[in-house]
Amino acid sequence: MHLFNKKISLLALFCAAFASATTLADVSWPKTPAAQLAKQRLQAFNTGDAAKLQAFKTAHEPDMQLERELAFRQMTGGFEALRVTQDDAGQVTVIIREHDGDRVGSMTLQLDDKDSKRVKSVSLKPMAIVPADLMPTRLSEQDAQQRLQRKAQKLLAEEQFAGNLLVARGGNIRLQQHFGDARRDTAQKHTANTQFRLGSMYKMFTAIAVLQLVERGQLQLDAPLITYLSDYPNTTLAKHTTLRHLLTHTGGTGDIFTDEYQQQRLNTREHADYIRLFGQRASEFIPGSREAYSNYGYVLLGRVIERVSGQSYHTYVHDHIFKPAGMRATGAEPEEQVRTQLSVGYMHSEKGLVNNQDTLPWRGTAAGGGYSTTGDLQLFAQALLSGKLISAQTLAAATRSQTPSGLYGYGFQLGGEGIARHFGHAGGAEGMNGALRIYPATGDVVIALSNMDPPAAESLVEYYGNRMPLVTPVATKSQ
Structure with a gap:
């Protein structure tokens, strides 16, 4: 049938x-x-x-x-x-x-x-x-890119996508294109330098920060949260939930986008504010017994980074991730400071496409909400693959399945196998969507960022990733 x-x-x-x-x-x-x-x-x-x-x-x-x-x-x-x-x-x-x-x-x-x-x-x-x-049939690079561009144009015409695409291999950009308006009221177009909100893609930076501190001996993945947040309000949760649980969404710590948060959205500004809001809440299940995506778990990791490093979360990731990687257009400053420089988010409503400004947090957190460009994310991918941020051994652990579903490592979403194995992260909310995929065996990097509702950017990354040729780089013989 x-x-x-x-x-x-x-x-x-x-x-x-x-x-x-x-x-x-x-x-x-x-x-x-x-x-x-x-x-x-x-x-x-x-x-x-x-x-x-x-x-x-x-x-x-x-x-x-x-x-x-x-x-x-x-x-x-x-x-x-x-x-x-x-x-x-x-x-x-x-x-x-x-x-x-x-x-x-x-x-x-x-x-x-x-x-x-x-x-x-x-x-x-x-x-x-x-x-x-x-799976779809693999195509030549030219054919795969042409189909990707046609799909992006189709989604643009249907008002499902506007944004930027970037494809790189071995650090060399193979495709970089821009679609639609960054600001519809002034018809300002997207450019290579357009900054987009990332949503949960920011979790990758949080995970790398945690793993850097683990490599330096300042954190232990299996230490309970109370080791680093001794004043955490719910001591039962803090004693039984480890950093590993938080990194892998197996801690049962729940979400942050609740009715209570919405009532205090613009007054909930730093990680400590979220803890004041949710710190008494109990675990949803016994830590380690299940897997359930938790934004609050990454907020807690952000607070741990602050306590251990002695820096604000935002200063730490700037100094230890963005700066070494050469990422000059990435951050999470308060919306009121950066609103005019970012692509405006547009969400679908009964009135058509409307600005998503009234849904945004005061600023991004360790769970998500910052901003970047496709170029900066490509630099992040290269910094990861080259060992600038964490060791190859730590990256291998972070991008290996750490959950029963096989879908998550330490701050990275996973997929594929063999030469098609990939890792990265997607992010999305009303008026924003993005995705990054890194193929370590081939050196391919696929990125899409959009100022419209999910899942267009994610679908474009998946579409190209499923059709691009998979070619292992030829090793250069030493003389």
Whole structure:
């Protein structure tokens, strides 16, 4: 049964690389209750129709968050079912791919133990390593770049992307292009020097700072938080949560973007302010027992860096990361000081594209929110690969899987295997999106920064990374 014929044909016209897409979409759905409900749920989700999702919610999944599902549908364009990998009477797992991108993951639907017509839970997980037969065909560098540019132009025309792209290999820039407006009110265009907000990409800098202090013997990854923040309000959390837990999102420390934060957004300025706001909060689970993305965990790491180094977090990363790497356009100064020099963020709303200014924090933190350029991020990548910032041994540990999902190291998101193995980080919020991928075996670096909603920048990085040629540099023989 062809579930997504219309969308597949559009994809085929735009990127013929998915030679097996039509066959894979012809999923043979088992007749089990779980598989049939998964099929119905995907069909309802893919329509983007609130009434159809509400009907499924009423009949089968009362805990479904309708607004969240609709927003997710808008972001992804829906999902293409590729194959069923696990199926029994009470649970089914399906490999899926975004209609509007290359991202592949799995959807697991579990039925209620007492009612086979009711959904107990639905979980979506990205895949760190995608099966080879689900990957696009590798192209020549010229063809891959041409397709990347066409995709960026298409997203620009659809008002889904505006921003900068940079592709480098071995420290040499192979492609650098700019799309759309940095300021729509004055028609100011993006240039190579445009600074974009990074969101969670800033976590890479925090992780490198922590690892530098570990290399110097000033921090220990398995030391509990209370070792460095002896006055932390919730002593139970501080005694049982280690720096390793915080780096790998396994500490259960939760988020910072809560209703309480929103009420005090412009008065929450430094890492100590966040601790005053959330320091009494208990762990969401036993540290180390689960994996759940935590912005607050990285705020705590920022405060640890300040205590141990004797510098503000922002001064430390400038002196020990940005300056050695030659990154002159990266930082996290207060918004009121840098607003006029940054690309304006635009988010989609019922009124069309609007400025995201009223959603921004007072300044960036160790969890994210600073700014940079594609050129500076390329310098950061080269500084990492050349050993300027941390040793090769430490970088190898930081970019090796440290979590059950296989998706995260120490401050780096991971993917691929063999010559296609890559690490980096993405970041996104309303009116901002960016991604950096580093391929250590080939020396390739792919970067996209945008002043529009996710996931356009991330999808462009993934799109090119999945199609570019993978060539291992030829070692120079010593004389």
